[in-house]
Amino acid sequence: YSMSAGIDKIAFFTSPYFIDMTDLANARGEDPNKYLIGIGQQKQAVIPPTQDVVTLAANAASSILTPADKASIDMVILGTESGIDNSKAAAIYVQSLLGISKRARSFEVKQACYGGTAGIQMGMDHLRSHPTSKVLVIASDIARYGLNTPGEVTQGGGAVAMLLTADPRILVIEDKTAFHSDNIMDFWRPLYRREALVDGHYSNNVYVDFFNQTWRDYQNRYQLAIDDFNALIFHLPYPKMGLKALRSIVHESHHPTQLMAAFDAAKTYNSQVGNLYTGSLYLSLLSLLANDTMLKPHDRIGLFSYGSGAQGEFYSARIGDGVKPDDLRQQLNSQLNNRRQLTIAEYEALYETSLPLDGGDRTFDTRTDHSPYILKGRIDNRRQYE
Ligand code: CAA
DSSP, X not given: OOOOEEEEEEEEEOXXXXXXXXXXXXXXXXXXXXXXXXXOOSEEEEOOTTOXXXXXHHHHHHTTOOHHHHHHEEEEEEEOSSOSOSSSOHHHHHHHHHTOXXXXXXXXXXXXXXXXXXXXXXXXXXXXXXXXXXXXXXXXXXXXXXXXXXXXXXXXXXXXXXXXXXXXXXXXXXXXXXXXXXXXXXXXXXXXXXXXXXXXXXXXXXXXXXXHHHHHHHHHHHTOOGGGOSEXXXXXXXXXXXXXXXXXXXXXXXXXXXXXXXXXXXXXXXXXXXXXXGGHHHHHHHXXXXXXXXXXXXXXXXXXXXXXXXXXXXXXXXXXXXXXXXXXXXXXXXXXXXXXXXXXXXXXXXXXXXXXXXOOXXXXXXXXXXXXXXXXXXXXXXXXXX
16 A cells, blocks of 8 residues: 555543552562562552543543544544443444544454554554545553452553544554464453453463564565664553563664663553553553654554454554654653552552442542543443543
8 A cells, every 4th residue: 555544643541540569569568679670660550430441532532633533533443351331332432422423433342452453453444445534543441450469560541542544643554564363361351350360471471472473474474674673662561571572582683772772762651550451552652752762754663462362463653754752741741740649558449449340320429530531420320421
């Protein structure tokens, strides 16, 4: 395809609360350096009951959409693995809350943390046949493993919203990709559970294995080598995971320090927020665009997406002409620096407060959550958004 299409606008949203990983380590009787260095996590978003994947997504997308965008979007894809309904798509709620045109295809996509990438690739196919349209892709999730579990340090949550168009300013997505799927029990969440089940160390191994398979396949298909890339970014369930994958191939490069420096920039916000599941790769993209000082327009980057269960995809893109690192940094920092730190006791209390899985009416105290869109509770099996 000669057509240029990809991400024209991108925005991130997370909860106004966080916990510090040193506090969590102390509360769990772990050495803080295990969390800070071994996992690579500094802070973790704590999602209050007044936010769910619908409000996180609406809050992320509302900051980038103009009235003209809302009128011309004809596809809304929401990738999530922490959806609120087994039937109705979260995308329909978001479309309605934001006032997006009703002349749109609106639906949800699921394959663990891969759902956002599935949405982007579907959106790209749609743009190739409808170049004047706009596609809204949102990756929104809340990562929960449970109090006092090995996965607890890798929780988090938030949403990344991306507007895909022709001639995009942020990222031109190339029609070069390699993907791989297999039936793997590394991480899953049965319908009756709010917390994920995970075979943690196995999941790390499968992740690196899928990365290597898709990376080799991509290289063979397009005859490109590691030094054809200015940066490689990864799905980051936690920052160390991406580093493990990068380390498995970085010896192929003549400029390994450049790729390692780009990885350092690309984990900036992930290390402050935790796992966003579907959104993690795209928060890493934002981290890279805002904090890497070497990248120039037209540079090629590689993106590795991984969803347990499992699906991997490695694809490439070129940096757009309209990236403004200072503006991105200012937006992200002002959001993250304005969060309120919770004690571990406050976090544990919030963790137990959410809509019961088996139904029942609830009204939440919404006075402390000043986000533009909030979940007020549930009446008569209907979620109440404001
Ligand atoms: N100082 C520095 N480093 C330390 C340390 C210390 N005092 N103590 C331990 N460490 C290091 C360890 O050496 C280890 O590093 P390496 O992995 O490089 O060897 C790291 O800290 C973690 O230590 P453990 O492996 O002992 O930690 P753990 O057994 O408690 O669990 C985990 C780690 C498996 C990642 C767990 O947090 C988990 O299950 N997380 C959820 C699953 C997950 O995120 N999987 C990722 C792949 S699946 C995926 O990507 C999809 C998705 O989003 C879920």
